[in-house]
Amino acid sequence: MTTANTTGTTMLAEGVRAEAAIDLAALNSNLAALRERTPSADLMAVVKADGYGHGALPCALEALAAGVRWIGTATPDEALALRAAGIGPEQARILCWLWTPGGPWARALRDRLDISISGQWALDELLAAVRETGVPARVHLKADTGLGRNGCQPRDWPDLVDAARRAEAAGELRVVGIWSHFACADEPGHPSIQAQLDAFAVALAYAERAGLRPEVRHIANSPATLLLPGSHYDLVRTGLAMYGVSPVPEVGTPADFGLRPVMSLSARLALVKQLPGGHGVSYGHKYITPGETTVGLVPLGYADGIPRHASSAGPVQIAGKWYTVAGRVAMDQFVVDLGGDTPAVGEEVLLFGNGERGEPTAEDWARASDTIAYEIVTRIGARVPRRYFGASHG
Known part of the structure; x- marks a missing residue:
C-alpha cells in the first residue's frame, strides 16, 4: 500500500526494499x-x-x-x-x-x-x-x-x-x-x-x-x-x-521555470549499528570513522544506478535529517555515517525527490557525482521498481 504525506508526495510502501515513485x-x-x-x-x-x-x-x-x-x-x-x-x-x-x-x-x-x-x-x-x-x-x-x-x-x-x-x-x-x-x-x-x-x-x-x-x-x-x-x-x-528537472541549473531551478520533479527515489534502512572510532567503512577503507558512531546500510548501489562517483559525497535524508554516503558506493549497497543517531531499521531513506520534504534533489546528486541530473534519473536501473500515481488517464 502507498501512503502519502501532507504535501501529497507518495511515501515508500511497506515491505519494499526501494522504489522510484513517479508523479x-x-x-x-x-x-x-x-x-x-x-x-x-x-x-x-x-x-x-x-x-x-x-x-x-x-x-x-x-x-x-x-x-x-x-x-x-x-x-x-x-x-x-x-x-x-x-x-x-x-x-x-x-x-x-x-x-x-x-x-x-x-x-x-x-x-x-x-x-x-x-x-x-x-x-x-x-x-x-x-x-x-x-x-x-x-x-x-x-x-x-x-x-x-x-x-x-x-x-x-x-x-x-x-x-x-x-x-x-x-x-x-x-x-x-x-x-x-x-x-x-x-x-x-x-x-x-x-x-x-x-x-x-x-x-x-x-x-x-x-x-x-x-x-x-x-x-x-x-x-x-x-x-x-x-x-x-x-x-x-x-x-x-x-520530467521536472532543470536542464540549466546554473540559470534556474525547476520551480523557477514552473516545473516539478517527477521522480522520487527512496529505500529502507537495512541495518543500523555502532562502529568504534578508526573503523574502515566499505571497499578500500576510503572512509574511516572519526570516532565512535552509528552507521546505516542503504540497500541500493551502482547496480541500481547509484553513481559510484558519489562515494563519500551523495546526500540522503532520514527522518528529516541529511546524511552523506560514507566510503565507496558498492554494487548493491552503501553506508551512511549517522553520527550517533539511531533511526530504526526499516526507516525510509530519501535519496532524492521534489524537495517538498526538504530532501535532496537529483541536482544535489549530480553535483555530488560531478555529473548532470540527466544521468542521475536516467541511470536508475530496472531492479528498482517504479510506482506510478497521479495519472489523469485510465
Missing part, C-alpha cells in the same frame, strides 16, 4: 507549463531511454492525455515498443532518430513511424524498404549545424536534400520535417548558439529552394525551449524539462 500529475503539470512557453509551436514529449528512467510507456500515455501529439525516441526499437503497446498512428506521431545499418526499416514503415535521416546510406536503406513494403515513408532530414554528432554536414546537405526530393517526387516518401540539435543551448550566450541558428536557416532555405515543404521545423531541446524562444519554430522537443 504523473507533476508530469502533466510540467507539460502544461512548457506549452505555455511555446504558444506558436507544438510540443514533442521525448521518452527515450525509458522516459529518462521514468518509464517510457506511462509517461507517453500521460503526455497523450495532456494533449501532446508528438512523441520522441532515440532508437527505432523504443518507438516500435510504444506502437506494440497500443499507441497507434492516430494517437501520436512517433519520431526515432538513431539508426544503424540493417535497422528495422520495414517494421518502422508498417508501424508508420517518423524516421530521421542523416546521410545517404540511411536514405538508400529506407528507400529499399519502401520498395519492399510499398509503404511511403515519413522522413525528417537532420542537418548537422554544429553539434558534430548525428546529422548531415553542410557540404553534403544539398545532395541529401536533392535525393530526398527526387524520392518524394516519385511518391516514395514525404519529407515532413527538417531538424537539428543544439550543442550548447544550456550555456546562455555561447557563440555556437547563434552560429547554429544561422546554419539551420541556411539548411532550411536550401530545402525550400529544392521544393521541400516540411510540416515541422525543429531545433529546440529542453534548454532552448526554456531560454531561446526564437528557436522554437514549429515544434520543440522537451526531454529532461518535462
